[in-house]
Amino acid sequence: xxxxxxxxxxxxxxxxxxxxxxxxxxxxxxxxxxxxxxxxxxxxxxxxxxxxxxxxxxxxxxxxxxxxxxxxxxxxxxxxxxxxxxxxxxxxxxxxxxxxxxxxxxxxxxxxxxxxxxxxxxxxxxxxxxxxxxxxxxxxxxxxxxxxxxxxxxxxxxxxxxxxxxxxxxxxxxxxxxxxxxxxxxxxxxxxxxxxxxxxxxxxxxxxxxxxxxxxxxxxxxxxxxxxxxxxxxxxxxxxxxxxxxxxxxxxxxxxxxxxxxxxxxxxxxxxxxxxxxxxxxxxxxxxxxxxxxxxxxxxxxxxxxxxxxxxxxxxxxxxxxxxxxxxxxxxxxxxxxxxxxxxxxxxxxxxxxxxxxxxxxxxxxxxxxxxxxxxxxxxxxxxxxxxxxxxxxxxxxxxxxxxxxxxxxxxxxxxxxxxxxxxxxxxxxxxxxxxxxxxxxxxxxxxxxxxxxxxxxxxxxxxxxxxxxxxxxxxxxxxxxxxxxxxxxxxxxxxxxxxxxxxxxxxxxxxxxxxxxxxxxxxxxxxxxxxxxxxxxxxxxxxxxxxxxxxxxxxxxxxxxxxxxxxxxxxxxxxxxxxxxxxxxxxxxxxxxxxxxxxxxxxxxxxxxxxxxxxxxxxxxxxxxxx
Amino acid sequence: xxxxxxxxxxxxxxxxxxxxxxxxxxxxxxxxxxxxxxxxxxxxxxxxxxxxxxxxxxxxxxxxxxxxxxxxxxxxxxxxxxxxxxxxxxxxxxxxxxxxxxxxxxxxxxxxxxxxxxxxxxxxxxxxxxxxxxxxxxxxxxxxxxxxxxxxxxxxxxxxxxxxxxxxxxxxxxxxxxxxxxxxxxxxxxxxxxxxxxxxxxxxxxxxxxxxxxxxxxxxxxxxxxxxxxxxxxxxxxxxxxxxxxxxxxxxxx
Numbered sequence: 001x002x003x004x005x006x007x008x009x010x011x012x013x014x015x016x017x018x019x020x021x022x023x024x025x026x027x028x029x030x031x032x033x034x035x036x037x038x039x040x041x042x043x044x045x046x047x048x049x050x051x052x053x054x055x056x057x058x059x060x061x062x063x064x065x066x067x068x069x070x071x072x073x074x075x076x077x078x079x080x081x082x083x084x085x086x087x088x089x090x091x092x093x094x095x096x097x098x099x100x101x102x103x104x105x106x107x108x109x110x111x112x113x114x115x116x117x118x119x120x121x122x123x124x125x126x127x128x129x130x131x132x133x134x135x136x137x138x139x140x141x142x143x144x145x146x147x148x149x150x151x152x153x154x155x156x157x158x159x160x161x162x163x164x165x166x167x168x169x170x171x172x173x174x175x176x177x178x179x180x181x182x183x184x185x186x187x188x189x190x191x192x193x194x195x196x197x198x199x200x201x202x203x204x205x206x207x208x209x210x211x212x213x214x215x216x217x218x219x220x221x222x223x224x225x226x227x228x229x230x231x232x233x234x235x236x237x238x239x240x241x242x243x244x245x246x247x248x249x250x251x252x253x254x255x256x257x258x259x260x261x262x263x264x265x266x267x268x269x270x271x272x273x274x275x276x277x278x279x280x281x282x283x284x285x286x287x288x289x290x291x292x293x294x295x296x297x298x299x300x301x302x303x304x305x306x307x308x309x310x311x312x313x314x315x316x317x318x319x320x321x322x323x324x325x326x327x328x329x330x331x332x333x334x335x336x337x338x339x340x341x342x343x344x345x346x347x348x349x350x351x352x353x354x355x356x357x358x359x360x361x362x363x364x365x366x367x368x369x370x371x372x373x374x375x376x377x378x379x380x381x382x383x384x385x386x387x388x389x390x391x392x393x394x395x396x397x398x399x400x401x402x403x404x405x406x407x408x409x410x411x412x413x414x415x416x417x418x419x420x421x422x423x424x425x426x427x428x429x430x431x432x433x434x435x436x437x438x439x440x441x442x443x444x445x446x447x448x449x450x451x452x453x454x455x456x457x458x459x460x461x462x463x464x465x466x467x468x469x470x471x472x473x474x475x476x477x478x479x480x481x482x483x484x485x486x487x488x489x490x491x492x493x494x495x496x497x498x499x500x501x502x503x504x505x506x507x508x509x510x511x512x513x514x515x516x517x518x519x520x521x522x523x524x525x526x527x528x529x530x531x532x533x534x535x536x537x538x539x540x541x542x543x544x545x546x547x548x549x550x551x552x553x554x555x556x557x558x559x560x561x562x563x564x565x566x567x568x569x570x571x572x573x574x575x576x577x578x579x580x581x582x583x584x585x586x587x588x589x590x591x592x593x594x595x596x597x598x599x600x601x602x603x604x605x606x607x608x609x610x611x612x613x614x615x616x617x618x619x620x621x622x623x624x625x626x627x628x
Numbered sequence: 629x630x631x632x633x634x635x636x637x638x639x640x641x642x643x644x645x646x647x648x649x650x651x652x653x654x655x656x657x658x659x660x661x662x663x664x665x666x667x668x669x670x671x672x673x674x675x676x677x678x679x680x681x682x683x684x685x686x687x688x689x690x691x692x693x694x695x696x697x698x699x700x701x702x703x704x705x706x707x708x709x710x711x712x713x714x715x716x717x718x719x720x721x722x723x724x725x726x727x728x729x730x731x732x733x734x735x736x737x738x739x740x741x742x743x744x745x746x747x748x749x750x751x752x753x754x755x756x757x758x759x760x761x762x763x764x765x766x767x768x769x770x771x772x773x774x775x776x777x778x779x780x781x782x783x784x785x786x787x788x789x790x791x792x793x794x795x796x797x798x799x800x801x802x803x804x805x806x807x808x809x810x811x812x813x814x815x816x817x818x819x820x821x822x823x824x825x826x827x828x829x830x831x832x833x834x835x836x837x838x839x840x841x842x843x844x845x846x847x848x849x850x851x852x853x854x855x856x857x858x859x860x861x862x863x864x865x866x867x868x869x870x871x872x873x874x875x876x877x878x879x880x881x882x
Contacts, residue, residue, distance in 0.1 A: 319776070324671045324694060326698045472781055472782060474780070474781065475780065476781065476784075477777070477779075477781045477782065477783070478761070479673070479674050480674050480675075480723055480724060480758075480759075481674055481719065481723065483784065484782075485719070485723055488723060488749060491749050508747065511719070512719065515715070515716050515720070518677070518692050519674045519677060519692070519719060519720055520674070521674065521694075
């Protein structure tokens with residue numbers, strides 16, 4: 001069916017809602033990339049098979065949905081039962097008949113499949129009672145996990161395209177712009193530029209042809225919010241882009257997705273085809289007379305192509321390299337024409353902003369950072385996954401209340417935010433409310449919303465070296481400070497972690513960092529020193545220990561660290577089995593010994609020791625002992 | 629016609645002009661390696677950084693920008709030798725000197741800023757290529773695009789496709805001639821020319837017998853311009869002779 005008027009859309013929406021309500025009970029199987037990797041496809045197929053076999057769709061009105069990412073990837077595959085709101089974690093396909101028997105037919109909960117709260121070991125049946133979900137407020141991710149992303153009708157039943165209908169039939173393009181301005185929304189790609197201001201700047205640029213682009217080239221290590229949105233609710237992205245195009249008077253749009261996101265590409269493609277068929281995309285959208293179409297462009301996997309000018313060059317078929325943006329892309333962007341490029345999460349929020357009103361969005365968040373923000377919470381934290389929270393939530397709340405605290409209850413050391421160009425924030429800033437300004441003040445940034453939690457077994461010099469290493473690989477090499485500077489910076493860090501550091505190295509690092517910040521062409525090079533400067537700011541003593549004492553206080557840097565088994569070893573033999581170089585000697589129930597000549601300081605023994613009987617000490621003491 | 633101030637001196641320039649040109653107009657030299665008149669500015673080498681303040685900004689607020697590609701604006705103030713401009717330029721040259729320790733041009737530019745030796749780790753494989761991109765850009769400009777930058781970051785280098793003799797190269801030597809460090813090598817004689825590992829046949833002037841142009845270049849130019857190929861294979865000397873002959877004829881008529 002093709003929707004050709006406002007009334008037809010309302011009728012379609014009513015039909016979709018009726019269909020949704022006709023299913024008294026529902027099974028939602030998470031089929032995001034994380035859960036698919038742990039067997040969600042088989043689980044969904046097993047449910048489908050059982051439902052058909054037993055005729056449950058008719059008998060108990062049971063509906064099955066393969067949804068997008070629920071966010072709690074670590075516990076996948078996840079299955080949610082409605083209307084009970086029950087959540088089963090780590091579901092295996094072979095247990096599906098039992099689940100059908102007991103939970104669907106017998107109305108009985110299987111305790112072993114419930115989520116166990118790591119804080120008090122209590123099992124929680126209800127989805128909404130789990131701290132990980134309870135504390136979230138979802139705007140951009142409003143429908144993810146609730147809808148089948150490949151089913152347009154399901155999305156519409158959950159208010160997809162309601163914002164678009166309102167924009168097209170009740171608002172002028174300028175009113176749409178005003179509404180977005182009222183919302184105060186800022187770009188979710190990291191820089192935090194005001195969305196409405198960007199749109200206005202593009203709209204005022206001369207020319208008849210302009211473009212609306214979506215940046216889905218999410219490349220930060222550990223970040224996956226954009227992927228989950230594109231996979232789990234592609235219609236929210238399309239709707240946002242269509243509304244944006246209507247406000248700007250654009251007729252052409254592109255979504256630039258990295259090719260490493262195959263499911264996102266497929267789901268977006270399906271959504272585009274379905275939306276076109278329904279008259280929600282393409283010519284004469286909903287009979288309003290407005291034309292706009294979207295094409296997908298797949299990126300080749302260069303991190304720098306997430307940078308706006310490099311993305312536009314890549315989209316135009318050229319080498320993905322940034323250019324100076326002294327003339328903004330809103331005036332001279334794709335094919336040198338006026339262009340608006342927004343992040344996936346930014347576009348996903350637009351439909352909701354128009355549907356509920358800008359004031360509704362602006363009521364959430366802080367004074368300068370409105371609304372909610374998606375974060376990928378990873379690292380040494382108990383509950384890893386994807387979350388969305390109002391701006392201004394404290395880091396402590398995110399890590400301890402939602403994340404459940406540090407893994408194995410080890411001491412917290414730092415949280416790295418904003419991807420490879422972000423910074424590390426120490427424990428005494430844990431009460432920092434997360435918004436664009438506060439993170440920047442702390443020497444980090446919002447970036448892609450990645451949050452990597454680190455415990456005391458993390459060496460901050462090593463962490464900075466890791467990010468510098470990543471950026472060295474990903475620098476495009478166009479400008480001198482970034483290309484040559486990162487390589488030299490990496491060399492300086494290698495000296496430190498290998499114990500070859502000398503007095504003056506820290507000052508040299510600082511001078512190079514300043515030169516790169518000021519001299520580099522694009523934000524990749526300008527912000528590359530962030531992990532360096534933030535670790536130097538908060539953990540300078542650790543750098544000095546590497547140079548002056550030739551010691552790694554965290555016991556991580558291999559060249560500087562030796563391992564030793566202490567007296568309280570009960571001879572469990574676990575370390576013996578874990579050691580990759582057979583450097584550990586000992587018989588069961590007797591104290592074990594590490595042979596330093598064979599030990600490669602990998603730390604495998606320390607990680608597995610159940611009695612914490614292995615300690616690290618500076619390797620230099622070992623040399624001193626031998627000399628004596 | 630905007631008027632701006634460069635190091636305290638007022639200058640009025642054309643509308644579509646970049647800061648670098650305005651600096652040159654008042655005789656202020658700003659070092660650059662990747663800029664070339666006639667090619668679009670690129671902003672890659674980062675040597676031409678200057679401090680810039682717009683009229684609408686606070687008086688003490690300056691931004692570091694590259695002079696080669698930042699458009700001029702009415703009331704703009706430019707400082708080409710502020711402390712941080714020189715500091716940033718020093719970092720850039722120090723890094724380039726570590727990459728190209730044996731390249732005379734880089735040594736000279738570094739010395740101008742007081743750097744005798746690099747403070748960074750020396751490139752184990754010294755090169756003369758500073759990756760300024762002039763060669764690939766001029767090749768694009770001629771409409772050939774036979775060479776390009778390959779790989780990225782530290783691994784970036786200028787090369788023909790697959791490091792094989794480039795099929796599209798016309799042997800015009802534009803890349804070698806524009807190269808500021810003479811990194812691109814070639815050999816040329818009266819009969820043959822070799823560049824990028826590709827051999828070219830030379831066309832000789834029918835009158836003087838001197839080699840003028842490669843056959844591939846004459847064909848490319850003829851195709852692009854619509855001018856007959858014979859025009860390109862005639863040496864300048866022959867062209868002057870032709871003109872001289874017409875003068876002779878004119879005198880005869882008189």
